[in-house]
Amino acid sequence: MSFFFRSAPTTTASASASASASPSAPVADGVRPLVEVEDLQVRFVSREATVHAVNGVSFSLMPGEVLCIIGESGSGKSVTMRALMRLLPAHKTRMSGRMRVGDKDVLALSPSELTAMRGALVSMIFQEPMTALDPVYTIGEQIAETVMRHTGCSRAAALRRGLELLEFVKVPSAERRLKAYPHELSGGLRQRAMIAMALSCNPSLLLADEPTTALDATVQIQVLILMRKLQKELGMSVIFVTHDLGVAAQIADKVAVMYAGRIVEMGSVKEVLSNPQHPYTRGMLASTVHGQDRDRDIEAIPGSPPDMRRLAPGCSFAPRCAHATEECLASAPPEIRMGPARAVRCFRAGQFGAPSASLAIA
Amino acid sequence: MWLYVARRILYAVPIALGVTAFCFALVYLAPGNPLQLLLPPDASAEVIELIKKTYGFDKPIPVQYAIWLGRALTGDLGVSIATNRPVTGEVLGALSNTVILSVAAVILAFSLAFTLGLLAAWFNGRWVDRLVTGFSIVGVSVPNYWLGMVLIIVFAVNMNWLPATGMGSKGSESFRLTDWEQLRHAILPVVTMSMIPLGIIMRTTRSAVSEVLNHDFVQTLRAKGLGEFAVLRHAVRNALPAVLAVMGLQFGYLMGGSILIETIFTWPGTGFLLNKAILTRDIPVLQGTILVLALIFVATNLAVDLIQTAVDPRIKRA
Numbered sequence: 001m002s003f004f005f006r007s008a009p010t011t012t013a014s015a016s017a018s019a020s021a022s023p024s025a026p027v028a029d030g031v032r033p034l035v036e037v038e039d040l041q042v043r044f045v046s047r048e049a050t051v052h053a054v055n056g057v058s059f060s061l062m063p064g065e066v067l068c069i070i071g072e073s074g075s076g077k078s079v080t081m082r083a084l085m086r087l088l089p090a091h092k093t094r095m096s097g098r099m100r101v102g103d104k105d106v107l108a109l110s111p112s113e114l115t116a117m118r119g120a121l122v123s124m125i126f127q128e129p130m131t132a133l134d135p136v137y138t139i140g141e142q143i144a145e146t147v148m149r150h151t152g153c154s155r156a157a158a159l160r161r162g163l164e165l166l167e168f169v170k171v172p173s174a175e176r177r178l179k180a181y182p183h184e185l186s187g188g189l190r191q192r193a194m195i196a197m198a199l200s201c202n203p204s205l206l207l208a209d210e211p212t213t214a215l216d217a218t219v220q221i222q223v224l225i226l227m228r229k230l231q232k233e234l235g236m237s238v239i240f241v242t243h244d245l246g247v248a249a250q251i252a253d254k255v256a257v258m259y260a261g262r263i264v265e266m267g268s269v270k271e272v273l274s275n276p277q278h279p280y281t282r283g284m285l286a287s288t289v290h291g292q293d294r295d296r297d298i299e300a301i302p303g304s305p306p307d308m309r310r311l312a313p314g315c316s317f318a319p320r321c322a323h324a325t326e327e328c329l330a331s332a333p334p335e336i337r338m339g340p341a342r343a344v345r346c347f348r349a350g351q352f353g354a355p356s357a358s359l360a361i362a
Numbered sequence: 363m364w365l366y367v368a369r370r371i372l373y374a375v376p377i378a379l380g381v382t383a384f385c386f387a388l389v390y391l392a393p394g395n396p397l398q399l400l401l402p403p404d405a406s407a408e409v410i411e412l413i414k415k416t417y418g419f420d421k422p423i424p425v426q427y428a429i430w431l432g433r434a435l436t437g438d439l440g441v442s443i444a445t446n447r448p449v450t451g452e453v454l455g456a457l458s459n460t461v462i463l464s465v466a467a468v469i470l471a472f473s474l475a476f477t478l479g480l481l482a483a484w485f486n487g488r489w490v491d492r493l494v495t496g497f498s499i500v501g502v503s504v505p506n507y508w509l510g511m512v513l514i515i516v517f518a519v520n521m522n523w524l525p526a527t528g529m530g531s532k533g534s535e536s537f538r539l540t541d542w543e544q545l546r547h548a549i550l551p552v553v554t555m556s557m558i559p560l561g562i563i564m565r566t567t568r569s570a571v572s573e574v575l576n577h578d579f580v581q582t583l584r585a586k587g588l589g590e591f592a593v594l595r596h597a598v599r600n601a602l603p604a605v606l607a608v609m610g611l612q613f614g615y616l617m618g619g620s621i622l623i624e625t626i627f628t629w630p631g632t633g634f635l636l637n638k639a640i641l642t643r644d645i646p647v648l649q650g651t652i653l654v655l656a657l658i659f660v661a662t663n664l665a666v667d668l669i670q671t672a673v674d675p676r677i678k679r680a
Contacts, residue, residue, distance in 0.1 A: 126581070
């Protein structure tokens with residue numbers, strides 16, 4: 001079946017190999033990053049208030065690389081992803097900065113160029129497979145619709161492609177499932193169908209917005225393994241949003257930790273999870289369950305996330321930070337580079353040692 | 363699927379029977395004795411007995427009902443007291459006139475209401491939406507008999523563009539909408555009648571479509587590269603069951619004809635017939651008309667149920 005899929009170009013494969021060896025090397029072997037985001041700002045404007053959802057996010061992603069964006073609800077991770085496809089409601093969203101995917105300048109695309117990009121160059125899978133599929137169309141019709149939209153092929157050919165895709169994502173009795181409505185499938189199968197739909201036009205970049213969060217624990221792992229396998233086979237880049245550090249450790253090459261609309265720490269998955277340098281990342285790692293005594297309380301980060309309508313001038317995490325000083329409250333810390341692809345937004349970055357407990361990296 | 367259809371039809375039977383029982387009971391629910399309508403006040407006891415026997419009033423009520431039902435099933439609804447003609451013919455003649463009016467009104471109202479509702483949903487919260495919403499509130503609030511009279515005053519009396527009443531000189535026997543002379547007579551009543559369902563269907567379409575547009579899957583549709591027109595098509599397909607349900611009910615109401623509108627425009631439909639029958643205390647005509655209209659309403663509801671099942675895969679078809 002692989003003739004139908006674009007096989008991963010060799011350059012991509014080498015780039016992903018070099019990326020996994022040292023995710024820091026950006027343009028080392030002449031390969032341009034697939035995604036470049038520079039100083040992305042997203043604000044939601046309404047009559048009552050302006051919500052500063054994303055405040056200057058920059059990152060780049062090589063072909064075949066997997067980036068995990070980690071952060072709690074409201075940290076701007078989903079908004080960043082939707083901004084990459086310009087899926088946010090146009091009339092109340094203000095975006096600035098630069099976003100490039102492939103050779104497309106995302107913010108400069110016309111409406112027709114935008115719809116041509118969505119689902120083909122970049123596609124997305126969502127958190128809730130229950131509600132993310134149209135309930136009154138069959139799975140086959142929904143996949144075929146995407147294929148027909150981007151390839152202009154016949155309905156019959158599109159349905160054949162749909163069947164092939166369902167088999168590719170390991171949906172059992174695919175022929176029957178093609179004719180099924182979403183409500184007739186389990187959550188795991190629905191998410192597989194969603195993945196099949198997203199892959200239908202060979203995207204170079206797959207955006208996954210917490211695709212395993214709404215699933216049962218056992219199904220979560222199956223879907224995660226499937227996604228990692230597909231990513232390796234197809235050689236596509238993936239941006240994976242999650243708040244599950246374990247998931248990040250499983251699938252990511254690079255990790256970006258977001259807080260209050262900023263990336264506060266970024267680096268290879270190994271560096272970030274074993275040697276976190278931002279107090280927020282450290283707090284988050286400390287608050288996970290990792291074999292501590294049962295009677296010891298899990299260390300939660302005190303306080304709550306800031307009000308995104310009224311952000312203070314200083315470091316957004318400072319009010320909750322045990323290490324905060326006058327300096328932190330006065331001005332936002334700059335990005336401190338700690339290696340070729342490692343950056344931390346904290347005045348005290350580099351002053352923390354490796355934490356006593358860290359997640360085992362797969 | 364066919365099993366489901368058969369079951370729904372079966373469910374409609376007891377409702378239809380209930381309707382016939384009610385229509386039969388009308389004779390006894392109406393004030394006074396049914397015999398008083400037929401007889402002069404000074405009729406002798408023998409004459410009363412004779413009439414009782416010929417009309418079957420001497421038998422117990424359940425037997426009377428069975429006989430009446432048997433006749434009704436064969437299409438015999440009795441004889442009009444006022445005109446002495448068979449009720450079946452009177453009702454069917456009036457019904458065909460009402461159908462002309464209500465089908466035209468339904469087509470006009472449904473297409474206009476659906477389009478406007480869709481526009482309002484699409485421009486949710488913007489001026490188009492507010493305009494349409496305002497229009498639909500006016501449509502719901504304005505009494506249609508008042509609107510009918512205003513239309514007559516403006517278009518028939520003041521401007522003299524359209525006839526005020528009736529179905530034209532050729533009468534109701536050979537009425538055709540393709541004939542402009544006859545069509546002219548239908549315009550004002552059709553417009554007035556279409557105002558009845560316009561507002562409510564507009565509101566239903568607007569709320570159903572804008573609710574669907576807020577669902578998560580709309581984002582999926584955009585994310586897979588569909589244009590706004592294709593997204594709207596999905597939204598309509600999802601909103602259709604809710605809209606169809608209201609449309610079906612409204613269609614049922616309009617099929618019953620409107621006593622007020624048909625009386626104002628002297629349109630010889632079922633509403634006009636009912637009005638006449640009430641004024642002349644013509645119980646058989648009243649009975650027959652109500653029976654036919656109620657059965658049409660039951661059938662419309664059944665049809666809507668079945669159509670809904672066909673368009674919404676989430677309704678279980680077992």
